[in-house]
Amino acid sequence: MRLRRIPGTREKILQYTPWLVTEPTAWQGRWQDYIAGRLGSQQAEPMEIHLELGTGRGRFINEMARDCSDHFWIGAELREEVLLNALELAKKGETPNLAFLWINVEQTVDIFGVGEVDGIYLNFSDPWPKARHAKRRLTHRRFLERYRRYLKVGGKIRFKTDNEDLFRFSLEEFEANGFALQEVTFDLHNDPALSSMELSARVMTEYERRFSRRGMPIYRCEAVLCSRD
Ligand SMILES: C[S@@+](CC[C@H](N)C(=O)[O-])C[C@H]1O[C@@H](n2cnc3c(N)ncnc32)[C@H](O)[C@@H]1O
Structure with a gap:
């Protein structure tokens, strides 16, 4: 952009x-x-x-x-x-x-x-596709360490993206850094469970509108903070 x-x-x-x-x-x-x-x-x-x-x-x-x-x-x-x-x-x-x-x-x-924030939303974060820029991704462990400090235990990061590589990378980072995954979908808008998902899954961001209009799948997951250590 x-x-x-x-x-x-x-x-x-x-x-x-x-x-x-x-x-x-x-x-x-x-x-x-x-x-x-x-x-x-x-x-x-x-x-x-x-x-x-x-x-x-x-x-x-x-x-x-x-x-x-x-x-x-x-x-x-x-x-x-x-x-x-x-x-x-x-x-x-x-x-x-x-x-x-x-x-x-x-x-x-x-x-x-510490623990002051109840929920974090990462919507269509810049993908930084080159491996040498991986540390700049907002789901890189360098950032997850920060979120772990101020997100309350049991609080969630909700993550949406149009980028499959970033999504797969992020799923691995969440799991390797103390977060438990839930509500993982590789095609949010065609997921039969969408209507019963929480509001934040259904409210569209500016980028989400743009990409879904082009017929691109939207990836989404929730990562729950298991413990601070
Ligand atoms: C691709 S846009 C997505 C915007 C919006 N979330 C959406 O889904 O429509 C990514 C946004 O994140 C911002 N951003 C990227 N890295 C950031 C950082 N390290 N700190 C603050 N904002 C950042 C960019 O400036 C940009 O506005």
Whole structure:
């Protein structure tokens, strides 16, 4: 995905408070305080925190936040051009239970405390097909080690992709790094169980729409964190 850098985007993005969290490391271990501050008196109980890494233009997370309003949703994205679109959607929908981080996924260990996150979503992560770039894949063990720190035990990574090689690589990485696989499908949209799967399996991302319209199979699995060690 190559996008032209639009002049002024950086300045524009910084104006999207409260949806953009400008100092996310300040909330490490205290995200429930952040949520209470955002939602005020509406929110007395702790909320589950669900995190999409590489949220892109934010179609999926905006829809999930609207339809699962009992959870708090956080989207992380590196590229300001696409993040701007996600922020605009959140502002338009006036979605209260949603925030975005303008960060590299590498930084997430300094942003979330141990076991602070209930669910992670990796949707159509860049495949980095060359073997010498394997370490950049967001399902490489280098990243799984990070997720294991801040995902609660029993929490899930939900992973969707159009790339079979990345999918097979990821299944192996999950299993070799303390995650148990479930709901593994090699053709999500033609899977007879789709209608009974959880909402996040059925809500389509921007890339998912694009690839499934071309008739390409979508691969999906859930990886449950068995223990932190
Ligand atoms: C192929 S797009 C998928 C976007 C969206 N999840 C979807 O399914 O439509 C991958 C996104 O992940 C972002 N991304 C890739 N590596 C990242 C990283 N290390 N940190 C943050 N974002 C990243 C890219 O900028 C891009 O927006």
